[in-house]
Amino acid sequence: xxxxxxxxxxxxxxxxxxxxxxxxxxxxxxxxxxxxxxxxxxxxxxxxxxxxxxxxxxxxxxxxxxxxxxxxxxxxxxxxxxxxxxxxxxxxxxxxxxxxxxxxxxxxxxxxxxxxxxxxxxxxxxxxxxxxxxxxxxxxxxxxxxxxxxxxxxxxxxxxxxxxxxxxxxxxxxxxxxxxxxxxxxxxxxxxxxxxxxxxxxxxxxxxxxxxxxxxxxxxxxxxxxxxxxxxxxxxxxxxxxxxxxxxxxxxxxxxxxxxxxxxxxxxxxxxxxxxxxxxxxxxxxxxxxxxxxxxxxxxxxxxx
Ligand SMILES: Nc1ncnc2c1ncn2[C@@H]1O[C@H](COP(=O)(O)OP(=O)(O)O)[C@@H](O)[C@H]1O
Ligand SMILES: CC(=O)N[C@@H](CCC(=O)OP(=O)(O)O)C(=O)O
Numbered sequence: 001x002x003x004x005x006x007x008x009x010x011x012x013x014x015x016x017x018x019x020x021x022x023x024x025x026x027x028x029x030x031x032x033x034x035x036x037x038x039x040x041x042x043x044x045x046x047x048x049x050x051x052x053x054x055x056x057x058x059x060x061x062x063x064x065x066x067x068x069x070x071x072x073x074x075x076x077x078x079x080x081x082x083x084x085x086x087x088x089x090x091x092x093x094x095x096x097x098x099x100x101x102x103x104x105x106x107x108x109x110x111x112x113x114x115x116x117x118x119x120x121x122x123x124x125x126x127x128x129x130x131x132x133x134x135x136x137x138x139x140x141x142x143x144x145x146x147x148x149x150x151x152x153x154x155x156x157x158x159x160x161x162x163x164x165x166x167x168x169x170x171x172x173x174x175x176x177x178x179x180x181x182x183x184x185x186x187x188x189x190x191x192x193x194x195x196x197x198x199x200x201x202x203x204x205x206x207x208x209x210x211x212x213x214x215x216x217x218x219x220x221x222x223x224x225x226x227x228x229x230x231x232x233x234x235x236x237x238x239x240x241x242x243x244x245x246x247x248x249x250x251x252x253x254x255x256x257x258x259x260x261x262x263x264x265x266x267x268x269x270x271x272x273x274x275x276x277x278x279x280x281x282x283x284x285x286x287x288x289x290x291x292x293x294x295x296x297x298x299x300x301x302x303x304x305x
Contacts, residue, residue, distance in 0.1 A: 037293075038217060043079075046074075055289075079106065093151050095258070098163075103166075112132075128187055140213075175216050175217060192208075229299075230282065238301065247268055282299070
């Protein structure tokens with residue numbers, strides 16, 4: 001039997017609060033229905049099963065209110081753990097994993113295999129329909145080999161060019177496979193693995209892959225879920241709004257480092273390539289995306305042109 005209201009005309013306060021929350025969300029639902037959101041779910045944000053469940057619920061709710069959601073996921077820490085287990089050494093140069101043929105095979109196995117299907121499973125558990133693919137499927141992402149990165153030799157200090165192996169840069173995104181899935185009510189879940197015109201498999205930084213897809217789709221929002229509240233200033237305060245010029249200053253004065261450098265470069269490329277706004281969010285916060293999309297409060301760092 002359905003739970004009934006009390007006989008009083010005043011609804012129970014907790015229920016009234018729920019109704020008010022839904023009403024607060026209404027203008028946002030109306031604004032975003034039919035729009036495309038690309039969500040990059042980072043490997044660091046994935047650790048906790050409860051957070052993963054919240055993430056999947058957010059994605060399914062977004063789809064249910066008419067937003068076309070595309071998920072692109074990472075898995076750097078999970079690839080690292082597998083490589084370690086298999087006794088394969090790994091290193092990063094300029095934020096990218098040096099990827100020989102063996103590493104490329106293992107990265108594809110972890111990204112397009114276990115992680116991709118795990119996320120599809122979480123979305124199914126939340127009542128959504130997802131299909132997991134990689135950038136190789138349907139010719140979604142064509143890559144060119146990244147030519148190399150400069151690195152100082154630890155002994156001599158002399159800079160040299162390091163060949164990164166099978167690391168790819170997306171040069172062409174064919175959106176048709178995403179449109180087909182989306183039009184059928186399916187949430188595409190994309191692993192950051194691409195294919196070259198040479199037929200080789202390329203390991204792609206997940207932020208870069210997500211940004212290229214978001215730009216091609218002309219997404220209204222590009223969310224990047226990570227393990228910090230957003231972009232922080234030198235005193236660790238959250239920077240709520242940034243534009244490309246402000247990001248250049250942060251890069252020059254050394255406020256950002258490590259994985260945040262390629263992340264912000266991707267955001268700048270995406271907003272300059274037609275995405276309305278990119279938002280860096282803390283994926284460990286329960287329902288971070290819903291708070292950002294459907295409330296007046298917002299969260300994380302919003303990047304616009
Ligand atoms: N100014 C900054 N503000 C926030 N995070 C920063 C900043 N500079 C560097 N970082 C680092 O960037 C990391 C996020 O990038 P990354 O590790 O690549 O995340 P993910 O794996 O989720 O893509 C943070 O955990 C933090 O250590
Ligand atoms: C070339 C390159 O570095 N590829 C990344 C792909 C995964 C990734 O980017 O995952 P996160 O978003 O969790 O960091 C890697 O091998 O780790």
